[in-house]
Amino acid sequence: MKKLLPLLLLFIFQNTTAQKKLEVITIGSADSVYSNVLKEQRNYWVYLPASYTPGDKNKKFPVLYLLDGDGHFHSVTGLIHQLAGGINGNSVFPEMIVVAILNTDRTRDLTPVKGTNMPPQMAEFLKTAGGGENFISFMKSELMPAIEKKYNTAPYRMLVGHSFGGLLAMHILQNHTELFNSYIAIDPSMWWSGWSLLKQIEKELPTKNYNNRTLYLSIANTLTPGMKESEVDKDTTSPTEHIRSIRRLAQVLDKAKPKGLQYACKYYDGDDHGSVPLISEYDGLRYVFADYRINAEVAFNNLDSLVRHYQMLTRKMGYTLLPAESLINQIGYMQLGSGEVDKAIAAFELNVKNYPASANVYDSLADAYAQKGDTAKAKSLYQKTLSIDPAWPGTKEKLEMIK
Numbered sequence: 001m002k003k004l005l006p007l008l009l010l011f012i013f014q015n016t017t018a019q020k021k022l023e024v025i026t027i028g029s030a031d032s033v034y035s036n037v038l039k040e041q042r043n044y045w046v047y048l049p050a051s052y053t054p055g056d057k058n059k060k061f062p063v064l065y066l067l068d069g070d071g072h073f074h075s076v077t078g079l080i081h082q083l084a085g086g087i088n089g090n091s092v093f094p095e096m097i098v099v100a101i102l103n104t105d106r107t108r109d110l111t112p113v114k115g116t117n118m119p120p121q122m123a124e125f126l127k128t129a130g131g132g133e134n135f136i137s138f139m140k141s142e143l144m145p146a147i148e149k150k151y152n153t154a155p156y157r158m159l160v161g162h163s164f165g166g167l168l169a170m171h172i173l174q175n176h177t178e179l180f181n182s183y184i185a186i187d188p189s190m191w192w193s194g195w196s197l198l199k200q201i202e203k204e205l206p207t208k209n210y211n212n213r214t215l216y217l218s219i220a221n222t223l224t225p226g227m228k229e230s231e232v233d234k235d236t237t238s239p240t241e242h243i244r245s246i247r248r249l250a251q252v253l254d255k256a257k258p259k260g261l262q263y264a265c266k267y268y269d270g271d272d273h274g275s276v277p278l279i280s281e282y283d284g285l286r287y288v289f290a291d292y293r294i295n296a297e298v299a300f301n302n303l304d305s306l307v308r309h310y311q312m313l314t315r316k317m318g319y320t321l322l323p324a325e326s327l328i329n330q331i332g333y334m335q336l337g338s339g340e341v342d343k344a345i346a347a348f349e350l351n352v353k354n355y356p357a358s359a360n361v362y363d364s365l366a367d368a369y370a371q372k373g374d375t376a377k378a379k380s381l382y383q384k385t386l387s388i389d390p391a392w393p394g395t396k397e398k399l400e401m402i403k
Contacts, residue, residue: 027077028098033146037138038109043102044143045069047077049095050085051325052152056357060319061097062156063147065139065180067110067165069100075278076100076160079285084324091327093289096158099147101139109135110164112171115193132168136176154319158288162186162277167197170249173215174201174208181317182214184284186277187222190245198245202252210261216284217253217265219246220276229269242273291316299323300331303346322354329364336371344368359389366398375402 028047035042049061064080066072076098083092103109107129114130147153159180161169166188173183174197190198222243223232232240233247250265264287268276292313299306306323313321332347348365355361366381382399385392 027081028073028100033142035138035142037134037142038104040104042104042138042143045073045098045100045102046147046151047073047080047098047100048151049097050081051095052097053357054152056355057152058357059322059355060152060154061095062154062158062181062317062319063097063099063151064158064160066098066100067159067161067168068106068163069102072160072162072277072281073098073100076281079282083285085326091293091324093285093292094321095324097147097151097153099143101143105131106164110161110168111192112168112175113193113196116196132171135168136172136179140176140179154317156181156317156319158182158184160184160186160281160284161188162280163273164189164192167192170201171197173210173213174204177208177210177213180213182216182288184216184218184280184288186218186280186284187220187242187273188217188246188249189242190249191241195245195248198249198252201249205252205256205258209259212260212262214262214288215253215264216280216287217246217250217263218276218280218284219243219250219265219267220271220273221267221269222273229267299327300334303331303343303350307350323350325351325355325358325361328354329360332364332368336368341368341372345372357388359385359392359395362388363392363395366395370398370402378402 028045030043030045032041032043034040051059052061053059064076066076080093080096080098081087083090084095105128107125108131110132111129112132115126144157157180159169159172159182161167161184163186166185167190169183169185170188170190172179173185220243222240223229224235224237224239227235227240232244235244253261253263253265266280266283268279271279294306294309310321310323328347328351332344332351335341335344335347345365345368348361348368351358351361352365362381363385366378366385369375369381370378379399379402382395382402385395386399
């Protein structure tokens, strides 16, 4: 019996452990739409910001459309969650909805024209190529209306594409300029079809108005081993055609300074074609929203400056932008901790004005009035919190203490 008891206890422990349910961490949802243009069901993944509230129609979010969606969904949503979600006080760029489009026939959808001047070994690969315009029509007339009907979207769209996706992004910027407000083209395949898109861009740049669009272009190190960067532009061999074509695009843009286009380009010497997307996504988002971030000290000490900053962003981006609820909340509690109660009240009142449907904003403002000693005002605000969310953490207890 003494020998059986430890074995029995071990069995019970293992059985209990095996039955314990693991917590599921969800970062997005899968959805689909049938495309009459493409004659097929198209799958996509959606990421919603932490502060997204379906019933709050007053709070809208820009939408980032991501080509090769399954390959880049985690990296892009991770960046947005970390740098736009108020984590550690971060408000580097706005919270965004991400729509990641999954592929069915990648070559067909992401190449604007049929491939010409291509090596014979690519013949099978190119049979369906050149369907980019149909894919753009699907995005414009089917996918985007579905997203804008279902979610609280702001009138600001961004497109991110890598390789063939970068090629299509450049094609859309050139030929469907108004479809997106900003573009991140990552190591785009500008060599496609005898550099045809590049030749079009070079020809049309002098007369084209990009109407306040933004482009971030990245170039990976795909040089032939042993070749110096200074040598590549004079090379004529096939292995360097990819990098040569993108470098030529960058030179054309640098020289032309296209009207209405805010543009930057970066060469990533330490990254190849496969590794360059992650760092390009980070740098591209930072560039597109370079004016978005405000100095924390300014925000803490001067609420009026913060308000003016977001008024400037509203004019620039074309829709109403408000400081994140979490950011103002942090500022308010920092001021409470410093004994600046009136400043904290002003901060929390700004949140009440901007986010009147949130239980949190009333609870925070009540905390400030309670610290000030105005228990009647605090009690009223705690009651308002519970009228919105009867289970808001800690509010009932604080209300009982005041009573």
